[in-house]
Amino acid sequence: MKRAIRIGQGEGLVLTANRLLDGNIVWRDESGIWRPSIAHAAVLTPDHYESALDSALATAQKDAVVGVYEVVVRPGRPPQPVSVRERIRAFGPTVHPQFATELEA
Template identity: 80%
Template sequence: MKRAIRIAAGEALVLTANRLLDGHIVWRDAEGAWNRSIAHAAILAPDTYESALDSATQSAQADGVVGVYEVVVRPGTIAEPVSVRERIRAFGPTVHPQFATELDA
């Protein structure tokens, strides 16, 4: 079953998934490789993203990813996800870095 997505004027799509090896969030680039940074994500037009999504879904197991889906973004130097959930996935936690426990490690 296909997800319902809302794309406003001036918005586009990128593809995301989770890497099976370690669970990291990854973003698909124009060559079909998966990267940890949304800065490398291929910007897809709303009327043409379906073939890229189908291709990524079919090769997901071979690529070592799971849960491939599209994310609505505002294109720019670095694509900015529209939803809060996806901004957190792309750019990290919503806590101030001073309070992050990982800094103590």
């Protein structure tokens, strides 16, 4: 069963997953390669993303990725995820490292 997604006017989709080897977030480029930066992600139109998603899901094991799904973005370089969760996944924590606190063990 596919997830229900809301795509606004002028928005597109990119595919993301986690690399199985180390759990890092990866983004699928135009040639089907999983890259560590959203800057290389292929922006898909709402009409054509399903075939790319099906292809990515079919080759996920061979590509050593898990949790493949689509993310709504505003096109640009780099694409800008619409949701806060996906912006954090794409660009890192919302707290500047200078102000982060260390957890005590």
